[in-house]
Amino acid sequence: MFFDSIDFMAMTLALQQAKLSINSSPNPRVGCVIVKEKRIISCGYTKSPGGNHAEIDALLNAAAQGYDVYNSTVYITLEPCSYFGYTPPCTEALIKSGIKKVIIAINDPNPLVSGKGVAQLISAGISVKQGLMQKEAYEINIGFFSRMQRGIPWVRMKIASSLDNKTSLYNNSSQWITSKESRNDSHIWRARSCAILTGIGTVLKDNPRLNVRSIKTSHQPYRIVIDSYLRIDPFFRVLKGGGSCIFTATDLPMKRKILEDLGHEVIVLPNNLGKVDLQAVIIELGKRKINELHIEAGYQLNTALILEGCVDELLLYISPILIGEAYNMFTLPPHYSLDKKIKLKFHEIQKIGPDIRILARF
């Protein structure tokens, strides 16, 4: 399957459009570009659930500009839907529009519908090519793919550390370890997540807001606190405005009622040790249609999540400083052989201001 330079250019633009779909979750982020006689005549992206999908958005934009899409080529970052969801199937609209060709970056990961959109287009006489910039299209929807294929979110753990791997001083002196540039960058990752999870230790120590502030967004992620002994108090900032979710191992009905009356949810999910069952939390969040889960916690919860295999990637911001004895990133137990090491793969390395950002996958 060969693609030409116009194909690459159009799909690159479609991927940029997909990145605008920041509020599409639980639906995937999708972008669409329409090309006619080698000219881009329209583009579009998927809106909030219930709003238009990328294909419909692009078709409407073309019409609004007075363009006839007949005989054109449509570039879509994900296979178009072939079924009624919140909206009618996109394949139907594409077929009706008279377009000639569809180029798709990657097929729908949902095993119940994957390939069906393509089959409908082909049986309507539309030429279909697949696999253009597939990797990039997968990355944009890594959380949606994870949930569709594994039933659980893509779990990203953010950690800011010094070059000697320390995350905070023993006296919890509250200065930032990384730069303003890194902190702003980390809000972009918060914004693309469906939910942000932290532990009660971090809530008690730092009283974080767990929202997106450094960049503009119309969507604030769902806030989740892991709190085995239900020590949280309604005045912590993470509970401001209601709508947060607390996972606990201890059912304290009175306290639960107070939190529920304030619009929060309290879910009791204990393991055998009387702590929150972290794997069960991840499964529960998958059921709640969380595509990307962003973790910003302290070393204790981070260590537990890694040891229980709950994490898919580390998002590390490393500042070029040495702090000396202080809290480590993790407190993983010692191994007696390097065969027991936990293996990752560096996915991406980038300079962010004076710091380095590393994305490493398990």
Added chain:
Amino acid sequence: MFFDSIDFMAMTLALQQAKLSINSSPNPRVGCVIVKEKRIISCGYTKSPGGNHAEIDALLNAAAQGYDVYNSTVYITLEPCSYFGYTPPCTEALIKSGIKKVIIAINDPNPLVSGKGVAQLISAGISVKQGLMQKEAYEINIGFFSRMQRGIPWVRMKIASSLDNKTSLYNNSSQWITSKESRNDSHIWRARSCAILTGIGTVLKDNPRLNVRSIKTSHQPYRIVIDSYLRIDPFFRVLKGGGSCIFTATDLPMKRKILEDLGHEVIVLPNNLGKVDLQAVIIELGKRKINELHIEAGYQLNTALILEGCVDELLLYISPILIGEAYNMFTLPPHYSLDKKIKLKFHEIQKIGPDIRILARF
């Protein structure tokens, strides 16, 4: 001062030539390219001490190819020497050759001669331009600049660690932490160094050879061991073949004699605490014309060197693995405020096989 694309091309080639000067130390690494009527007619680089400097090498290569350098432009990565050293002054040869113009990347850092080469050329009627690709030219001779300007070598500390900052297991299980690609890469850095320094702890534990093996080189760096209590034994591999240097705080005349008879040097440089005075070692190595000092030691010596301000840059190889509780890169004491942190700057980040290589400067 403006330079054109031919200038950049020629100086880039001259810098590549300079990198071939791997055996020039204690002299600087210098490359030279001669351009006549927009064509490169010759190039050269500085040979081992006593051999030709880059300018002479390039002039001789031109003559050997039957080229007349009259009216040509000569690109040199470092200001030509204007005095008798092991060899006659290069300025003299350049003036005699009838060249028209000289373009120099960076001036000689030696305050006693800096600018004098340029002045001689100008007074002989040769047009001189300076500052083309100055930064690159500085990097190639960072050790020579350090020794000329500060009297001490440029000190580079190499560390291989896991992503959680561990350098070896508590049981010293001897597997490698980083990949073969990283280990090969680190031998390129060993090869460009004048000397490699380690501590007795590493000698006792790993019995390293401290030589260059993974790449071809005609030059092996000087081997140095820091050994406060003179615990070393002639059968360790670092002493193979003679010519190593042991810094100690304890003069044991019998043991010293055995080592000296085997062709090693033992230097007694104690501090007030009965340990080797590390700053004095660095000064002594500067006197011995060490331009670049490469350190491969364990966490104890590494920590001491950093705390005593002896290190200019860290060369870190980070493997994408988590090891858990094990030996850390350093054991710096705790700080009680982040104002006390040790600041560095990321100079370069690169992927090496599955690992990351970071160059961070103090």
